[in-house]
Amino acid sequence: MIPEPVIQTKQLRKSYGKFEAVRGLDLCIEPNRITGFLGANGAGKSTTIKMLLGMIKPTSGGGSVLGRKIDDPKASVDMRRHVAYVSEDKRLYAYMTVEQIIRFTRACYTDWRPDVEQSLLRTYALPLDRKIKALSKGMRTKLALLLALSRRPSLLILDEPGDGLDPCGVEELLESLVAQSSEGTSIFFSSHQIAEVERIADNICILDKGKLIMDSSMDDLRQSYRQITLVFPEVPVEREFQLAGVERIRTSGHQMAVYASGNAEAVVERARNLHATSIDVTPVTLRDIYLQTVRET
Amino acid sequence: MILKLTPTAGQPLYVQLMEQIRHATESGALRDGDQLPGIRTLAEDLVISPNTVAKAYSELEHEGLLELRHGAGAFVSLNRRGKLLADQVSQARQRVGRLIGELLDEGLRDDEIRRVFEAELLQAGELARKR
Numbered sequence: 404m405i406p407e408p409v410i411q412t413k414q415l416r417k418s419y420g421k422f423e424a425v426r427g428l429d430l431c432i433e434p435n436r437i438t439g440f441l442g443a444n445g446a447g448k449s450t451t452i453k454m455l456l457g458m459i460k461p462t463s464g465g466g467s468v469l470g471r472k473i474d475d476p477k478a479s480v481d482m483r484r485h486v487a488y489v490s491e492d493k494r495l496y497a498y499m500t501v502e503q504i505i506r507f508t509r510a511c512y513t514d515w516r517p518d519v520e521q522s523l524l525r526t527y528a529l530p531l532d533r534k535i536k537a538l539s540k541g542m543r544t545k546l547a548l549l550l551a552l553s554r555r556p557s558l559l560i561l562d563e564p565g566d567g568l569d570p571c572g573v574e575e576l577l578e579s580l581v582a583q584s585s586e587g588t589s590i591f592f593s594s595h596q597i598a599e600v601e602r603i604a605d606n607i608c609i610l611d612k613g614k615l616i617m618d619s620s621m622d623d624l625r626q627s628y629r630q631i632t633l634v635f636p637e638v639p640v641e642r643e644f645q646l647a648g649v650e651r652i653r654t655s656g657h658q659m660a661v662y663a664s665g666n667a668e669a670v671v672e673r674a675r676n677l678h679a680t681s682i683d684v685t686p687v688t689l690r691d692i693y694l695q696t697v698r699e700t
Numbered sequence: 701m702i703l704k705l706t707p708t709a710g711q712p713l714y715v716q717l718m719e720q721i722r723h724a725t726e727s728g729a730l731r732d733g734d735q736l737p738g739i740r741t742l743a744e745d746l747v748i749s750p751n752t753v754a755k756a757y758s759e760l761e762h763e764g765l766l767e768l769r770h771g772a773g774a775f776v777s778l779n780r781r782g783k784l785l786a787d788q789v790s791q792a793r794q795r796v797g798r799l800i801g802e803l804l805d806e807g808l809r810d811d812e813i814r815r816v817f818e819a820e821l822l823q824a825g826e827l828a829r830k831r
Contacts (some may be wrong), residue, residue, distance in 0.1 A: 408752065437749045472807045577747050585740035585750045601707045622712035671822055682819040686710025 409434045409558050409589045410455060412466030412473075417450050417459065419611075424450040424615035432591055432606075433573050439586050439600035440593040441693055442610035446447055448593045449491050451610070452562050454672060456488055469557055484512070487551040489560040491593075493543050497536035501546060502528050508550045520553040526575055540567040559583055561592035575595065601689040611697050621689075628692055629667035633659045633674045634681040644673060650695065662687070662695065701730060701737075705746055713748055714766035724775055725765060726786045732778040736766070 417425040425447040432438050442448045444677030453459045455468050467487055471478035495504055505524075509515045524531075529538075538546065544567045551559065559580075565573045577599060577659030582691040584590055594600050599606035600607070607624065609617040627648075633639070639659045641652045652659065661670050667684060674682050687695075701724055705716050707709065724730040736742070743750040757774050760766040767777040778786075803813050 436751060444734070574747070578744055580752065581743050581747055585743055598707070602747060603749050605751050622714065625710055625712050668822055668825070671819055675819075676822070681815065683815050684818055684822060686708065688708045 406434050407470060408432050410466070410591060411470050412451075412455075412464065414464035415451070415454060415461055415466055416463045417447075418462045423613055425454070425461075428610075428613070428615055429619075430466070430608065430615065432589070432608075432633050434589045435584075435587060436605040437580065437590045437603055438592070438606040438608060439604035440591060440608050440610065441595075441597065441600065442593070443697060446610045447613040448610055449562055450613075451492075452488075452560060455560065456483065456486070485514075485557040487554045487556040487559050488545045489561040489564050491566075493566075495535050495543065495545040495547060495550075498534065500532050500534050501538070502531040504535065504546070504550065505553075509553075512554050514555040515552055516555055520549065523549045523552060523579070527572075541569065541572060544568055545572065548576060548579070552583060555586065556588055558675065559588050559590045561590070561591075563593055563595065565594055565596050569653045573599060597690045597693055601612060607689070607692060609696055617692075617696055624689065624690060625686065627663075627665040627667075628684045628687040629663050629670075630691075631661040631663065631667060631670050631674070632681070632683040633661065633679045634686070635659065635674075635677060635679050639677065643677060644670060646670060646673065650699075703742075703746060705748060713752045714755040714759065717752065718760055718796050721756070721760060722765060725778060726789050732776055734776045736774040738773050760776070 408431045410430055412428050413429040415425055415428040415430070416423065428447075428451060430451075440448055440452075450459065454461050455466065455473055457473055457476065461474060465475050468482050470603070471482040473479060473482075496507075499507065505520065509517075509520070527549060528541075529542060529546055529549070535543065537545070544564070548561075548564060551561070565576055568576060573596065580590055581603060592600075601621070604621055606620050607617065608615060634655050638657060639654060641654055641659070644652055644659070644661055646663075646669050647668060648663045649661055649670065650664050651662040654660075665672055671682055671684065701721075703717065703720050705713050705720075707713065709716065719731070721736070736757070736796075737745065739750050739753045743753045746753075756767055757768060761768050761774075764779055765777065767775045769775065800813060804810075808816075
C-alpha cells in the first residue's frame with residue numbers, strides 16, 4: 404500500500420501579471436521523511452510553500468496538505484493546526500518580547516511541548532526580555548525555529564531555516580530536525596545549504612523556473628550519479644559514449660570526462676572495449692548534481 | 701562503537717552504516733550479544749535521518765547480523781554464518797594485502813591500484829547482477 408502523501412499538488416500555477424512564478428507543479432511528498440526542497444533564488448520555492456499553507460491563492464491547479472485542500476479556507480485553517488511553519492523572512496510581532504511571543508504562541512497550540520521549549524531556550528541562549536525588533540538576524544531565526552520546533556506537528560515546513568545562522572547554529576538546527584523526524588514528523592524544508600541538505604535529507608526535490616526538475620531519493624542519487632574520467636590511446640569519439648544515463652561528455656585530447664546519472668557500468672565496459680588506459684570512477688556530490696541540473700535547463 | 705559516515709561518498713548512507721557495523725563485528729569491536737544505540741539516539745548522534753538508521757538496522761536484521769527486540773533495541777547476533785564470514789573476510793584481507801604488496805613492488809602507486817580495484821569491482825558487480 405502506498406502511504407498517503409503529506410503534500411500533493413496537481414498542475415499548481417501562480418502568475419503575477421505576466422510573470423509565472425510557479426508553472427504547473429506536480430509535487431508528491433511522502434510521509435515520515437525529510438525532504439529537501441532546492442532551487443535558485445526566484446525559482447518559486449517560497450511561492451509554492453505559501454500556496455501550500457493557504458497564504459496565497461493559486462492561479463490554477465490545486466493540491467492538498469495532510470489530505471486537506473489548499474484552496475479551501477476552512478480546511479486550510481484546520482490543516483494549520485497540524486503543520487508548523489517557519490517563514491523565509493522569520494517575521495514575528497516586532498513589538499513583543501521573546502518571552503511574550505513564546506507565551507502567546509504556546510497558548511495557540513495544543514501540541515506544545517514545554518520540555519522542548521526549555522531545552523531550545525537553553526541551547527539558543529535567547530534573551531527573554533528583549534523586544535523582537537532588537538534581535539539580531541540569527542537570533543530572530545532561532546526564535547522562529549523555537550516557536551515551530553517546540554510543537555509536535557504532523558508536518559514541519561521550513562523556508563530557509565538555516566538563513567543567518569552560524570555553523571554551530573546550523574548544526575543545532577539539523578539535530579533538532581533529526582529529533583523531530585524521530586518522533587514521526589514529516590519535514591519539508593527549502594535551503595541553499597546543499598551540504599547540510601545532503602546530510603539529513605531522505606528525498607530531494609529541485610525546482611527551477613517554477614518547474615520540478617528533479618524528484619529523487621538521496622539513496623538513488625548516491626548510487627547512480629558518477630563522473631567517469633577516461634584516457635584512451637587514440638583520440639576518443641564522443642558518439643561511442645552516448646549511452647542511456649549519460650548526461651554530458653567532454654573531451655580534451657586523449658582524455659574524456661563522462662557525467663552519468665546512471666548506467667556507469669556500461670560506460671566503463673565500453674571504455675574497456677575501446678582499450679582505455681585509465682578508468683577513474685568518482686561519485687558526484689549533491690552540489691554538483693544541483694549545478695549540473697539547474698544549468699542544463 | 702565509533703561510526704563515521706561520508707555524505708559525499710557514492711554510496712547510500714544506510715549502506716555505509718551497514719558496512720561499518722558489519723566491519724565492527726568482523727574486527728571484534730562489536731561482540732555477540734552487544735547492544736547497539738536506539739534508532740533515534742544514533743540518528744541524533746550522527747545527525748542523519750532516522751530513516752537511514754532504521755533501514756540499515758532492518759537490512760542487517762534480514763541478514764541475521766542483528767536482532768531487533770521491540771522496545772528493547774538492536775542486539776548483535778553472531779550466528780555460525782556470521783563467524784564464518786568473519787573468517788572469510790580476514791582471509792580475504794590477507795590475500796588482497798599480498799596482491800597489493802606485489803603490485804607496489806612492481807612500481808604501481810596507491811592511487812593507481814585503487815583505481816584498478818574500483819574499476820574491476822564495478823565490472824564484477826555488473827556481471828554478477830546480469831547472471
